[in-house]
Each structure stands twice: as structure tokens, then as C-alpha cells.
Amino acid sequence: MLPDRLSGSTREQSTRRRAHVVATLVGGGLVAVGALAVGVAIAGQDPGSPGTPEQSEQSAGPGQGLAGGSTSRQERAPSVRAPDGQPRPDGGKLPELGWSEPVTVAIPRIDVRSSLEDLGLDSAGVMTTPQDHERAGWFTPAPPPGLIGVAVIAGHVTWDGEQSVFFDLDALRPGDRVEVERADGVTAIFEVTRLGRFPKEQFPTEAVYRPVGNASLRLITCGGGYDEVANRYLDNVIVWADMVDVERS
Amino acid sequence: MYRTRILLATGMAALPFAYASPASAHEDHHEITTVNFTLTELNGSGAEARATVTAESDGSLRVQISGSGFTPNSPHAQHIHGAGSGHKFFCPPPSADANGDGQVSTEEGIPQYGNVFIALTTEGDTFKESGLAVDRMPVADAQGNLEYDRTIPASYIPAGAIKNLAHLHIVQHGLDVNGNDKYDLESLGESVFAKSQGVDGIPEEATNPATCGEVTPVGGVETGSRATATATADPETQLPLAALGGLALVGGAGTLLLRRRFADAS
Numbered sequence: 001m002l003p004d005r006l007s008g009s010t011r012e013q014s015t016r017r018r019a020h021v022v023a024t025l026v027g028g029g030l031v032a033v034g035a036l037a038v039g040v041a042i043a044g045q046d047p048g049s050p051g052t053p054e055q056s057e058q059s060a061g062p063g064q065g066l067a068g069g070s071t072s073r074q075e076r077a078p079s080v081r082a083p084d085g086q087p088r089p090d091g092g093k094l095p096e097l098g099w100s101e102p103v104t105v106a107i108p109r110i111d112v113r114s115s116l117e118d119l120g121l122d123s124a125g126v127m128t129t130p131q132d133h134e135r136a137g138w139f140t141p142a143p144p145p146g147l148i149g150v151a152v153i154a155g156h157v158t159w160d161g162e163q164s165v166f167f168d169l170d171a172l173r174p175g176d177r178v179e180v181e182r183a184d185g186v187t188a189i190f191e192v193t194r195l196g197r198f199p200k201e202q203f204p205t206e207a208v209y210r211p212v213g214n215a216s217l218r219l220i221t222c223g224g225g226y227d228e229v230a231n232r233y234l235d236n237v238i239v240w241a242d243m244v245d246v247e248r249s
Numbered sequence: 250m251y252r253t254r255i256l257l258a259t260g261m262a263a264l265p266f267a268y269a270s271p272a273s274a275h276e277d278h279h280e281i282t283t284v285n286f287t288l289t290e291l292n293g294s295g296a297e298a299r300a301t302v303t304a305e306s307d308g309s310l311r312v313q314i315s316g317s318g319f320t321p322n323s324p325h326a327q328h329i330h331g332a333g334s335g336h337k338f339f340c341p342p343p344s345a346d347a348n349g350d351g352q353v354s355t356e357e358g359i360p361q362y363g364n365v366f367i368a369l370t371t372e373g374d375t376f377k378e379s380g381l382a383v384d385r386m387p388v389a390d391a392q393g394n395l396e397y398d399r400t401i402p403a404s405y406i407p408a409g410a411i412k413n414l415a416h417l418h419i420v421q422h423g424l425d426v427n428g429n430d431k432y433d434l435e436s437l438g439e440s441v442f443a444k445s446q447g448v449d450g451i452p453e454e455a456t457n458p459a460t461c462g463e464v465t466p467v468g469g470v471e472t473g474s475r476a477t478a479t480a481t482a483d484p485e486t487q488l489p490l491a492a493l494g495g496l497a498l499v500g501g502a503g504t505l506l507l508r509r510r511f512a513d514a515s
Contacts (some may be wrong), residue, residue, distance in 0.1 A: 037294035096344055099337050121415045123282040127466040139338045141415040148342035157473040200469030211289050211340060211464045222473030236469040
């Protein structure tokens with residue numbers, strides 16, 4: 001079922017990218033005129049005030065995603081419910097998986113399917129990020145998805161003005177599915193339970209990494225305001241998910 | 250074909266930004282110098298700790314551990330577990346309790362967190378043969394606090410340890426199952442692990458793991474460079490917004506802040 005869903009989404013993404021490239025060219029040209037001039041620009045249909053990242057969060061339960069659920073996004077996002085019924089709510093009945101490297105992550109609602117790089121730590125103990133901004137990465141010091149504990153997958157939101165693999169991560173909602181295919185042929189299926197945006201200076205380390213008694217997953221990308229001087233986003237978008245099902249190919 | 254054109258086009262567009270390529274978001278993988286571990290309880294010990302392991306430039310390894318909730322006035326064997334390569338080790342889940350006695354013993358945990366790699370002794374060598382050298386292991390104070398700070402000479406550090414630091418685990422042993430503030434044979438009997446190492450009469454309480462620590466990254470994740478000028482894919486909204494950004498650049502001063510649509514959630 002994945003390939004069908006994905007071939008459609010790839011076309012859509014190509015269309016999106018093309019539109020985006022046009023805009024980038026135009027925008028880039030104007031920026032070139034401005035050369036090294038620095039200014040304050042508020043772009044996008046964003047009614048929020050810039051520069052004041054606030055912690056926002058959504059927990060499990062029906063309702064809207066963080067972004068408020070734009071119509072266009074819903075149109076291109078297919079239903080994420082399993083065609084054969086409800087995900088298993090009781091994680092305790094799931095088989096306990098052994099160690100196997102994750103190969104791909106797929107997030108149907110936001111049309112993401114990505115192979116995975118290996119992520120580690122830099123010399124300061126900070127998580128490294130994918131070299132290829134169109135791919136997500138698995139944080140190898142933590143367990144692989146499907147094992148009891150906290151697996152972590154991170155991806156860029158943008159790269160040099162272009163949308164990256166986790167650009168739409170903030171559109172996820174509790175109940176959405178995240179599918180991680182592993183080298184052993186097992187696909188661990190997770191369900192989003194919670195998502196939030198946090199200033200990096202107040203990154204919820206404990207809530208993200210503290211060991212848990214079930215197979216869980218964290219997806220991380222950037223969000224919030226972009227600090228042009230420091231070349232970094234001010235916030236992290238974090239998605240918490242628990243394994244609800246296992247499929248074997 | 251089509252894809253190539255896109256790359257070329259964005260490459261040109263990005264040229265004005267060339268001076269601003271991000272430093273932290275895309276850096277090469279350096280040799281790790283500092284790794285933080287968060288140690289959480291195993292076997293209902295009630296103990297927890299934090300550890301910082303720093304690879305010093307002279308090849309030595311400084312290990313700092315600060316914990317609480319340990320069996321008071323008792324030595325706690327502690328080790329870095331794992332190997333000099335690979336990353337298949339992790340802290341054991343409760344299911345690692347193979348014999349179903351309610352405790353993940355040292356020998357039951359080893360398939361998960363690996364063998365003793367560095368014995369975190371207070372003095373002398375740190376070879377795995379010293380893994381049970383309780384006379385050289387740190388002792389918890391009367392309140393159950395356990396502090397450890399030692400710079401281990403390079404000559405004691407096994408090959409691959411520094412390179413694979415992020416994939417190692419710290420395990421502290423010794424817990425008080427029956428709550429009498431000491432290790433004894435009453436609750437769990439004799440240590441199977443110690444016996445297997447040729448040491449008789451050691452309580453299982455003294456050798457069962459009390460905490461296990463996995464790597465905890467510092468702070469947030471730098472997963473983005475250069476925000477997109479626009480948030481949606483609609484061409485009709487993209488162009489005016491990009492233009493707005495460009496105009497502001499030309500005329501403005503201060504810091505450029507491109508907000509993603511995300512803010513409308515806050």
C-alpha cells in the first residue's frame with residue numbers, strides 16, 4: 001500500500017517544488033538586489049508575531065494539528081487510518097522486536113517517505129543532523145524503532161530556502177501514523193500521541209529522551225522563527241509516537 | 250532531468266546567501282569529546298544519576314557521575330558497557346529478565362548492554378577484570394548519594410572507546426531489594442554473576458544493575474537552514490510573499506526573521 005500512496009505524492013511534491021523554485025528565483029533575485037542588507041521580513045500568511053517563540057503543544061485526542069489544519073494540506077493528505085481497521089491500542093500485546101536497523105520512515109499524512117542516514121553526536125554532545133536535507137536520519141546512540149525505549153528520527157525542515165523532508169512535520173496530529181521499515185523486514189507502525197514546539201533553549205530533554213517502557217518514537221525538526229544572523233531556527237518541533245502495530249513483509 | 254534543473258536553479262538563487270552557510274547544522278562528524286548520559290533505575294532500585302564523559306586531548310577519559318537513591322554506605326560497582334565498534338547495545342527492557350524472578354540480573358543484562366568495557370574504579374586499572382573490584386568502587390554516602398569523578402589515563406582506555414563513546418552505556422550495580430539499607434543474601438540470594446567469575450558469597454543485591462544510562466544529546470537539534478520565503482505551495486501566494494521578503498531586505502535593517510506558518514498555532 002505504501003508504493004501506491006507514495007507514487008502519487010511524489011508527483012504532487014514535484015509540482016510543489018516547481019512552484020517553489022519559481023518563487024525562490026524571484027525572491028533570490030530581489031535578495032540579491034539587497035545584497036548584504038539585513039532587514040526584518042515577515043513572510044508567509046502568518047499572523048503570529050515574529051521573534052517570540054512560544055511553547056505550543058498538542059496532546060493526544062481528536063482535534064486540529066498545530067498548524068490549524070489548512071485545507072490544502074488536508075486535500076493532499078490521504079487518510080492515515082489502516083484500511084483494515086483500528087490500530088491496536090494496547091502496546092502490551094505487541095510482539096517485542098529485536099535489534100534491527102531502520103531503513104525508511106514513512107509518514108502518510110504529510111507524504112513523507114525517506115531512507116535514513118545515521119545520526120550521532122558532535123564534539124559538544126549535540127545531535128548531528130542529516131547531510132542530505134531531503135533525507136531523515138536515525139539517531140544511532142538510541143535504540144532502533146521497534147525496541148522498547150525511545151527511538152529518535154530527525155530531519156531538516158528547510159535547507160537554503162528549500163523545503164526539506166520534515167517541512168510539514170508540524171501538520172501531524174495525534175492519531176497519525178508513522179511507519180518505520182526495518183532491515184529485518186518488519187515495519188513498526190507508530191501512532192502520534194503528542195506534538196509540540198519548544199524554544200531550543202528550553203528543549204524538553206527529559207520528556208524526549210527519558211527511557212520509557214514501550215516501543216516509542218520521537219520525530220524532531222525545526223520550527224518557529226528563523227534567526228538570520230545565527231543561521232538557525234529558534235524552536236524545535238517534536239512529535240511523540242508510540243508503536244501500535246507491527247507488520248512483517 | 251527535471252530534477253537537475255531544479256538544483257541548478259536553486260543553486261543560483263542561493264548564491265547571495267553563500268556567506269551564510271550554517272555552521273552547526275551541517276558540520277562534519279568530529280571525534281566526540283563530550284557525551285552526556287542519563288542513568289535511570291533498573292530493577293526498581295529507586296536510583297538515578299547523570300554522567301558526563303569527556304575525551305581529553307591527551308587521550309585520557311574523564312568520567313563524572315552524580316547520582317542519588319543508592320543503597321547507602323555501600324560500594325556500587327559501575328562500568329561502561331559496550332564495545333569499541335558497533336551500536337547494537339541498549340539498556341535492557343524488563344523482558345530481559347529471562348528467568349522471570351523480577352530482576353534483570355547482570356548476566357541477563359549483558360546481551361543488551363554488552364560486556365564490561367571499562368570498569369569505573371576509583372583507583373588503579375579500569376580493565377574489565379576489575380569489574381567486580383568492589384574495594385575500588387565508589388561508595389554511596391549515608392543518604393544514598395553516589396559521586397564519582399575520575400580522569401582515567403589513556404593507557405587504561407580500550408581501543409575504540411573514544412570513537413564509539415556515543416554508543417556505550419554506563420551501568421551502576423547494587424540495590425537494596427528488601428529495604429534494610431544493605432546488601433544481603435535474604436532477598437535475592439547469592440550472586441550468580443559473581444559466582445561465575447569465581448567469587449562466592451556475594452549477594453545478588455550487590456551485583457544486580459541499579460541504573461543504566463543511555464546517551465542524552467545536549468539541547469535541541471539544528472534541523473534547518475534558511476527558512477523558506479513562503480509557507481505554502483500555492484504559486485499565486487508565493488510570488489507576492491517572496492517579493493515582500495525581498496523588499497524588506499532592501500529597505501530594512503536589523504535581523505531578518507522569516508516566520509514559518511507555524512506561528513499561527515501559538
